[in-house]
Amino acid sequence: MDPWSRRQQPIKVPKLSLTQRYPRTTVCIIIFGGGAVLFSRFLYDCFFRGFVEGPRPKMEVDIKMLVETVKNRDPSQKVERKTWREIVAEQDLIRAERRKLQEETAAQRSAQE
Numbered sequence: 001m002d003p004w005s006r007r008q009q010p011i012k013v014p015k016l017s018l019t020q021r022y023p024r025t026t027v028c029i030i031i032f033g034g035g036a037v038l039f040s041r042f043l044y045d046c047f048f049r050g051f052v053e054g055p056r057p058k059m060e061v062d063i064k065m066l067v068e069t070v071k072n073r074d075p076s077q078k079v080e081r082k083t084w085r086e087i088v089a090e091q092d093l094i095r096a097e098r099r100k101l102q103e104e105t106a107a108q109r110s111a112q113e
Helices: 023-038 040-052 063-071 084-112
Strands: none
16 A cells, blocks of 8 residues: 555545635625614515504604693693603594584584574
8 A cells, every 4th residue: 555645545625614615605694694684673664564464553643732732731740751652542532622622613603693
């Protein structure tokens, strides 16, 4: 046996992991995956929420009405924090009360005429 013979001593190729063998591909996959995780909520809201959840009622806060309620508040009254849903529900109640008052005044005017 000849120690210098290739048949007896084949060339040993170092074993590399896929990340070492394909560094550019690895970097691209990591960047793409990280971006997908980072923007997953944005992507879900933009593209998939309509299919999964369906239409949602839109919550609209009337800023003018909010300022009026803050101005008309009693200064001695303790200020408590409210969630957006509570604020919207309160504004809906105020709108309903105003609508009833308008209907009553319209009914009184029509009764007078």
